[in-house]
Amino acid sequence: MKARAIILKLGGSAITVKEKPFTANHSAIENLAREIAKAKVPHLVLVHGGGSFGHPLAKKYAISEGLKDPSQIIGFSKAHNAMTVLNQLVVETLIRRNIPAVGVAPSSFIITKSGRIEKMDVNIISKILEMGFVPVLYGDAVLDTRKGFTILSGDQLVASLAITFDADRIILGVDVDGLYTDDPKTDPSAKLIEQSKLNELKREHSWIDKAKVTDVTGGMRGKIIELIPAIEHGTRALIVNGTKRGTIYRALCNEKVKGTIIERE
Amino acid sequence: MKARAIILKLGGSAITVKEKPFTANHSAIENLAREIAKAKVPHLVLVHGGGSFGHPLAKKYAISEGLKDPSQIIGFSKAHNAMTVLNQLVVETLIRRNIPAVGVAPSSFIITKSGRIEKMDVNIISKILEMGFVPVLYGDAVLDTRKGFTILSGDQLVASLAITFDADRIILGVDVDGLYTDDPKTDPSAKLIEQSKLNELKREHSWIDKAKVTDVTGGMRGKIIELIPAIEHGTRALIVNGTKRGTIYRALCNEKVKGTIIERE
Numbered sequence: 163m164k165a166r167a168i169i170l171k172l173g174g175s176a177i178t179v180k181e182k183p184f185t186a187n188h189s190a191i192e193n194l195a196r197e198i199a200k201a202k203v204p205h206l207v208l209v210h211g212g213g214s215f216g217h218p219l220a221k222k223y224a225i226s227e228g229l230k231d232p233s234q235i236i237g238f239s240k241a242h243n244a245m246t247v248l249n250q251l252v253v254e255t256l257i258r259r260n261i262p263a264v265g266v267a268p269s270s271f272i273i274t275k276s277g278r279i280e281k282m283d284v285n286i287i288s289k290i291l292e293m294g295f296v297p298v299l300y301g302d303a304v305l306d307t308r309k310g311f312t313i314l315s316g317d318q319l320v321a322s323l324a325i326t327f328d329a330d331r332i333i334l335g336v337d338v339d340g341l342y343t344d345d346p347k348t349d350p351s352a353k354l355i356e357q358s359k360l361n362e363l364k365r366e367h368s369w370i371d372k373a374k375v376t377d378v379t380g381g382m383r384g385k386i387i388e389l390i391p392a393i394e395h396g397t398r399a400l401i402v403n404g405t406k407r408g409t410i411y412r413a414l415c416n417e418k419v420k421g422t423i424i425e426r427e
Numbered sequence: 428m429k430a431r432a433i434i435l436k437l438g439g440s441a442i443t444v445k446e447k448p449f450t451a452n453h454s455a456i457e458n459l460a461r462e463i464a465k466a467k468v469p470h471l472v473l474v475h476g477g478g479s480f481g482h483p484l485a486k487k488y489a490i491s492e493g494l495k496d497p498s499q500i501i502g503f504s505k506a507h508n509a510m511t512v513l514n515q516l517v518v519e520t521l522i523r524r525n526i527p528a529v530g531v532a533p534s535s536f537i538i539t540k541s542g543r544i545e546k547m548d549v550n551i552i553s554k555i556l557e558m559g560f561v562p563v564l565y566g567d568a569v570l571d572t573r574k575g576f577t578i579l580s581g582d583q584l585v586a587s588l589a590i591t592f593d594a595d596r597i598i599l600g601v602d603v604d605g606l607y608t609d610d611p612k613t614d615p616s617a618k619l620i621e622q623s624k625l626n627e628l629k630r631e632h633s634w635i636d637k638a639k640v641t642d643v644t645g646g647m648r649g650k651i652i653e654l655i656p657a658i659e660h661g662t663r664a665l666i667v668n669g670t671k672r673g674t675i676y677r678a679l680c681n682e683k684v685k686g687t688i689i690e691r692e
Binding site: 229232235236238239240242243246247249250253254257260261262263264265266267269270271273281283285286289290293294295305310311 | 494497500501503504505507508511512514515518519522525526527528529530531532534535536538546548550551554555558559560570575576
């Protein structure tokens, strides 16, 4: 039987310095590379966010709103280029740990339609995995058949890859310990949700409802909503703190770790 | 009527320091970016070689021979990564000149079969061109359905893109003035071939014959052989010295320039 893939998403907040544009968190990336090398799990797909590389330019040029003004054209170039810089840095750090990482540019093989993945040729990633490489993808500025271009989030990409490669689990490395009842950064009474079935989560937490505008969980809602199709497919989602030493290693090795597990049933 | 594409290939020898591994020729890249910005030709596709970024690792790990030993796996990762560094540098320099360059990674959308392009989804490049961007591709370490992996040369890529996008001309920027009867770097009696029809070239210069092993033209034979399908398709090939100021600008603007023109008839 073919081993199921494991998808590791490294949030932009876990690998860049959020407040400083275009600043990588080198020691965090080094540490993550060390843990990934130590865990040595087969069929690993890595996806990282943009953090302070992706967001400033994407915001400045309103890339996710699509092409509305010619001045955005150079902005798309800049946003994509900034992401290739971060990707190259992550890949290089992994290679130094002897991990056969291969950067794969989403904008080179994915087109979206109104912001949702429309066409994704997964042949190459499939072959990359089969040969023992670790593909490293990222949230990227991509072309869009309706809007001209947009931002494809790493989270949407993760869910899509999880379904395609029938992933056993998605490990979401963020900068908090998991999913909380409220935003733990601003509300000290926020409680960590340790384990949840998707239905319970939907029933108990009305914020899962897409229509709600305020994200009480500090940005986690959007991530969970993106992951739902993968969880419904049968992939477990594990949200952990990627900035705490040893956490990603233990999550990769399927050891017990502080965080939130969301399962279908 | 749709404008025909122009394909500009910047040889590795024109943008890197050949003798120093992983060393870009920054002033050459700056100068080329300035000339490309000044020429402002629409439907431009840029392809660059690997030079001192691509060759040392490709050679060390025998990437073009395909996967024969597990020790080559990390070598493929390193070779591809080195090319992304050079590509990122070229793209960034173009962006600084306000050229909306978009790096497109060949390994993310092309698979070869025994070293020849087997599958290339050109939808994205097509859309990139249509929107007014300048796609920037490169010779790359790519996956191969027969050999596991190989090196896809920028020249093979150029010919394939020229046919796909019905290019008006291919401009090959190298570090000599064009195609010579012998290697101009070692033979002072070598004469520049200024203009040639493909049939004349094949008739008069037996070296075009693939079977011959020695390349008397100083590495130009392989390039010409790769371009033949594009020339037969109806694309003119112009070989010029990319290291001489103003040459690429004039070639892009279709002005008279020292070099070799090869046409179908």
